[in-house]
Amino acid sequence: MTGLREMFEDLADGAPPSSRLIGDDLYAVGRQRHRRRTRLATGAAALALAVLAGGTGAVLTRGGPEPPGPAAGGQPLPDGIVQSFDAADAEHLYVTQFACTPGPTCPKTRVRLLGSDDGGRTWTVRGSAVDVAAMTVLGPRTLVAHSVGDAAPIVSTDGGRVWKPARPQNAVRVVPDGAALICWPATAQTGCVAHALDPAAGWFAPLTEPPALAGGYTLESVAGQFWATGTTPAGEPAVAVSTNAGGSWLTRVLDCDCERPHIATTADGRTGYVLVANRLRKTWVGYRLGGSGEPEWLSGIEAVRYDDIHLGQRSFVTADGTLVVAQVVRARGDIDALSFWGGRPGTSLRPMELDGLPSTVYSVRRAPDGWFYTHTYGPERGLYGSRDGRKWTLIAE
Numbered sequence: 001m002t003g004l005r006e007m008f009e010d011l012a013d014g015a016p017p018s019s020r021l022i023g024d025d026l027y028a029v030g031r032q033r034h035r036r037r038t039r040l041a042t043g044a045a046a047l048a049l050a051v052l053a054g055g056t057g058a059v060l061t062r063g064g065p066e067p068p069g070p071a072a073g074g075q076p077l078p079d080g081i082v083q084s085f086d087a088a089d090a091e092h093l094y095v096t097q098f099a100c101t102p103g104p105t106c107p108k109t110r111v112r113l114l115g116s117d118d119g120g121r122t123w124t125v126r127g128s129a130v131d132v133a134a135m136t137v138l139g140p141r142t143l144v145a146h147s148v149g150d151a152a153p154i155v156s157t158d159g160g161r162v163w164k165p166a167r168p169q170n171a172v173r174v175v176p177d178g179a180a181l182i183c184w185p186a187t188a189q190t191g192c193v194a195h196a197l198d199p200a201a202g203w204f205a206p207l208t209e210p211p212a213l214a215g216g217y218t219l220e221s222v223a224g225q226f227w228a229t230g231t232t233p234a235g236e237p238a239v240a241v242s243t244n245a246g247g248s249w250l251t252r253v254l255d256c257d258c259e260r261p262h263i264a265t266t267a268d269g270r271t272g273y274v275l276v277a278n279r280l281r282k283t284w285v286g287y288r289l290g291g292s293g294e295p296e297w298l299s300g301i302e303a304v305r306y307d308d309i310h311l312g313q314r315s316f317v318t319a320d321g322t323l324v325v326a327q328v329v330r331a332r333g334d335i336d337a338l339s340f341w342g343g344r345p346g347t348s349l350r351p352m353e354l355d356g357l358p359s360t361v362y363s364v365r366r367a368p369d370g371w372f373y374t375h376t377y378g379p380e381r382g383l384y385g386s387r388d389g390r391k392w393t394l395i396a397e
Contacts, residue, residue: 075120075121075122075395075396075397076396076397077095077114077123077381077383077396077397078097078114078123080097080098080112081097081098082095082096082097082375082381082383083096083097083098083108083111084096084135084375085362085373085374085375085383086135086136086137086365086373087137087367087371087373087385088137088138088139088140088141088142088367088368088369089140089367089368089369089371090119090367090369090371090385090387091116091117091118091119091140092115092116092117092137092140092141092159093115093116093119093120093373093383093395094113094114094115094116094126094135094137094143094160095113095114095115095116095123095375095383096111096112096113096114096132096135097111097112097114098110098111099111099112099129100129107131109131109132109133109147110129110130110131111129111130111131111132112125112128112129112130113125113126113127113130113132113135113160114126115159115160116396117140117159119395120383120395120396123396126156126159126160126161127156127160127161127162127163130145130163131147132145132146132147133146133147134146136182138180138199139199140159141156141157141158141159142155142156142157142199143155143156143159143160144156144166144180144182144197144199145163146184150165151165152165152166152167152168152204153165153166153182153184153197153204154166155197155199155202157199157200164202166197166199166202166203166204167202167203167204168203168204168205169203169204169205170205171205171206171207171208172196172205172206172207172208173207173208173209173247174196174207174244174245174246174247175196175207175226175245175246176196176198176245178198178200179196179197179198179199180196180197180198180199180221181194181195181196181197181219181221181226181246182194182195182196182197182204182219183195183217183218183219184197184204184206185215191214191215191216191217192215192216192217192219193206193210193215193217194206194207194210194211194219194228194246195207196246207246209246209247209248209249210246210249211228211230211240211242211249211251212232212233212240212249212251213228213229213230213231213232213233213238213240213251214230214231214232214233214235216230217229217230217231217240218230218262218263220263220265221269222265222266222267222268222269223267223268223269223270224243224245224269225241225242225243225265225269225270226241226242226243226245226246226249227239227240227241227263227265227269227272228240228241228242228249229260229261229262229263229274230260230261231260232251232253236253236254237253237254237256237258237259237260237261237276238251238252238253238254238261239251239252239254239261239263239272239274239287239289239295240252241272241289252289252294252295254274254276254285254287254295255295256276256278256285257278257280257281258276258277258278258285259276259277259278259279260276261274261275261276262274262275262276262313262314262315263275264313264315264316264317264323264324265317266317266321267317267319267366267370270290271288271289271290272288272289273286273287273288273289273298273315273317273323273345274286274287274288274289274295275301275314275315275325277306278306282306283302283306284301284302284304284306284325285297285301286298286300286301288345288346298345298346299346299347299348300343300345300346300347300348300349301325301349303341303348303349303350304325304327304341304349305327307327307328313363313364313365314326314363316363316364316365316366316372316389317389318342318372318388318389318390319370319387319388319389319390320388320390321344322342322343322344322352322389322390323342323343323344323345323349324340324341324342324352324354324364324389325340325341325342325349326338326339326340326341327339327340327341329359335360335377335378335379336360337359337360337378338359338360338361339351339359340352340353340354354389354390354392355390355391355392356384356386356391356392356393356394357374357384357386357392358376358378358380358382358384359378360376360377360378360379360380361374361375361376361377361384362374362375362376362377364389366389370387371385371386371387372385372386372387372388372389372392373385373386380397381397382394382395382396382397383395383396383397
C-alpha cells in the first residue's frame with residue numbers, strides 16, 4: 001500500500017512510495033495516533049464489520065437500508081473502519097478494513113483487503129481476511145506484505161487474491177530490474193534493513209551494501225533513486241542516498257540535535273526535503289538535499305509551529321514543486337486536526353489551503369505515476385485523490 005504505515009507507528013517504536021518501496025518506518029512511535037485510533041475503534045464497536053464470506057472477487061455492496069449517497073464525486077465503500085489506503089495509480093486502489101471489531105480477541109492486524117480497478121467506482125473483496133502488519137502496492141496488481149514475526153514477506157501478483165511467501169536468497173549487490181527495494185526486519189530487535197524483492201520470481205535478499213544507518217530506517221524510491229532516512233549507529237539523524245540501484249550509498253549526517261527525520265522528494269527523485277524535530281529548542285529544522293550534495297539548511301521552516309505529536313510523514317512536494325508541511329492543531333475535541341503550510345524552498349512557509357481536502361487526514365503520498373492520495377481519520381470518512389497535490393477530489397466514502 002505506500003503500506004499499513006500508520007499501523008506500524010502504533011505497533012512499535014520507531015512518502016510517497018513507489019514501485020520499489022515497502023514501508024515508511026517500521027518502528028516509529030505513534031502514541032497520539034494510537035490513542036485516537038483506539039477511541040475511534042471503541043466508539044465504532046457497535047458497527048458490524050462484516051467479513052464477506054465466499055465470492056472472492058465479488059463486487060461488494062452494502063446490506064440493509066440504502067445509506068445516504070456519497071458527496072459529489074465520491075462512491076460508497078462497504079461498511080467498516082478503513083485502516084489504510086494505497087494506490088498504484090489513480091485507477092488501481094487498495095483499502096484495508098478491520099476484519100472484526102478491534103478488541104482483546106481481534107488484533108488490529110486482522111484485516112480484509114478491498115480493491116478497485118476503476119478508480120473507486122466499484123470495490124471487490126480480495127481473498128480471505130489476513131493478519132497483516134504492513135503492506136505496499138508495487139504495481140497495479142502486485143502487492144507485498146508481512147505480519148510481525150513472519151519469516152518472509154508474502155507476495156501477490158493478482159491484486160491480493162492469492163498470497164505466497166517469498167524465498168530467501170543470498171545477498172545481492174544491487175536491486176535488479178523488475179525487483180523492488182523493501183524494508184525487511186533482519187530480526188525483531190534490529191528493525192528493518194534494505195532488501196531486494198522480485199515479486200514475479202518470488203525471492204527476496206539483503207543488499208551487499210545497505211545504508212550505513214541503524215536498523216529501522218525508512219526507505220523510499222522515486223524515479224530510480226533510493227533514499228533512506230534514520231539515524232547513524234551513533235544516534236545522529238542522517239540521510240543516505242543511492243543513485244545506482246543500491247550498489248552504494250552516500251550518507252549525510254544532519255548537523256542538529258534532532259530526532260529521526262522525515263523526507264519528501266520531488267517527483268523526479270533528485271531532490272529531498274528533510275524535516276526533523278528539535279525537541280530541545282521546540283523548533284522544526286529543514287534541509288534540502290540533492291543526490292550527491294551536502295545538506296542545505298532551509299530557512300522559513302520555523303514558521304510552522306512545533307508540536308510533539310507524532311503523525312508520521314509531515315510533508316510532501318506538490319506537482320509544481322511547492323513544499324507542503326502539516327501542522328497539528330487541537331481544534332476538534334478528541335481528534336487532532338491539521339493545517340497546512342506551503343512555499344518554495346528558501347522562502348518562509350505560509351498557511352496554505354488544499355482545496356477539497358479535510359483537516360483530518362493521514363499522510364499525503366504519491367503513486368508512481370505522480371497521483372497523490374490520502375484518507376481521513378476523522379468524522380469525514382473518505383478517500384481522496386489529486387493530480388497536482390493542491391486540488392483534491394473525494395473518491396469514496
